[in-house]
Amino acid sequence: MHERAGTPARPEDLVDVEALVRAFYDRVPDPAVPAERVAFGTSGHRGSALASSFTETHIVAITQAIVDYRRGQGTSGPLFIGADTHALSAPAMTAALEVLVGNEVRVLVDEYDDYVPTPALSHAILTWNRSPRADAEGRADGIVVTPSHNPPADGGFKYNPPHGGPADSDATGWIAARANELIEAGLAGVNRAEPSAVETYDFRGRYVDDLENVIDIDAIRRSGLRIGADPLGGASVSYWAAIRDRYGLPIEVVNERVDPAWGFMTLDWDGKIRMDPSSPSAMAGALEAAGRFDILTGNDADADRHGIITPDGGLMNPNHYLAVAIEYLFGHRPGWRADAAVGKTLVSSSMIDRVADALGRRLWEVPVGFKWFVPGLVDGSVGFGGEESAGASFLRFDGTVWTTDKDGILLALLASEIRAVTGRSPSELYRGLAERFGDPAYARRDAPASPEQKTALGALDAASIDADTLAGQPVTAKLSRAPGNDAPIGGVKVTTADAWFAARPSGTENVYKLYAESFRGPEHLALVQDEAQAIVDAALGGSS
Structure with a gap:
């Protein structure tokens, strides 16, 4: 940091x-x-x-x-x-x-x-x-x-x-x-x-007029919620005003400034200016205004990502919000196909797996990249597709396609619908999920890797992973292809009953990304991360 x-x-x-x-x-x-x-x-x-x-x-x-x-x-x-x-x-x-x-x-x-x-x-x-x-x-x-x-x-x-x-x-x-x-x-x-x-x-x-076919606008209007929207100087700035005016919603655009240098931003975790609405550091300015709203949201520069802030929980972890959105949507969209699946990327939280199982819905786990959700959203066989990096979209009320690219405006409006319909904030609803399914600890770590090692990791076969245990638990699966569509994941994923890790090379830096999660708490997560790095290093033929 x-x-x-x-x-x-x-x-x-x-x-x-x-x-x-x-x-x-x-x-x-x-x-x-x-x-x-x-x-x-x-x-x-x-x-x-x-x-x-x-x-x-x-x-x-x-x-x-x-x-x-x-x-x-x-x-x-x-x-x-x-x-x-x-x-x-x-x-x-x-x-x-x-x-x-x-x-x-x-x-x-x-x-x-x-x-x-x-x-x-x-x-x-x-x-x-x-x-x-x-x-x-x-x-x-x-x-x-x-x-x-x-x-x-x-x-x-x-x-x-x-x-x-x-x-x-x-x-x-x-x-x-x-x-x-x-x-x-x-x-x-x-x-x-x-x-x-x-x-x-x-x-x-065209976009704003059609929103009433995918979001319960009437419920939001009736709720009397105080809603804030921070475009973070991005392309959604006039869209939020248009949504407010078109539907008569109590939305305040908290920052209408557009500055190509983004001089009004707070610095992200690494000291750079980055318009990431899921980052507490980048959203520090918006967080200062959180107490004025029942729901405050943020979008990045092209509005394909979302950030959700609630008075009782602050800025939500994207994985947490995806899990809440999935449970809510599959319980409030009767027009969707009965067999519509829950789509997630393989580095998203396993909380989603447990929610999907409780809903009786098929989990469709795909490699990183929203493009993998496109076929399912087009034909309605996937009701919701989401990524851990705060990108998602879902179907219209009638089960037909809305967008086939990530929609941060849509997910931000959904937070207000959830609060209006349930009377509870998304943060409160996530705490309920954690009580039912466990409270996972999740993190991503970047480890050094040469260009040659990155190439090797991208082509690594699951059979190259020799480990039979991970952080004291038996390994239940070793994956180099996604379970949902059998597409190569460009790396590996190893799972146990209560934890998992996935490793894939960075496309821009000489590092590999190590994602990990544990339902046994932060200390167990740290053990998973350390063992995972050793496992990947061994598979690559030495320390990276």
């Missing part, structure tokens, strides 16, 4: 926005340098112009690659595009529009020149593709220009195909390879034109 974590940012902490944008246009990446090549992680290509990893060259190459990919897939409808409030998002969107228009792609941008949250773009794609226009004019897809909660110097670029969610690894692998080819060729083959021939779309109005 950094010594200034949770304290207000100082001038010396802020990025020079002018220099950052200048670097976006001036720097040319060297394709011989791995860190400067196009690389899609779990949610798009990310980098910084200051590190020559997110530049105009990257964006025009990626956009041309997306044009080539969608053409090869037969995607002939409009492409929706939106951006968040990061400093690099606006110039990146302009560069992308030049390529899209230069390739005669039909493009739809925001009608009000507003920022576009990730869930609003997913909603737009799905709305178009279930309308008769999709048959007549072709299926739509989209681009979100955002690095999500990452620091102000970062940029991000994400492609969402016609299913509305994050592109799968086959698509992103093809796009990245094609983009790198274009960069190596000096951008020969990239078509650009003035971005004048674009259409507009009311992302905000």
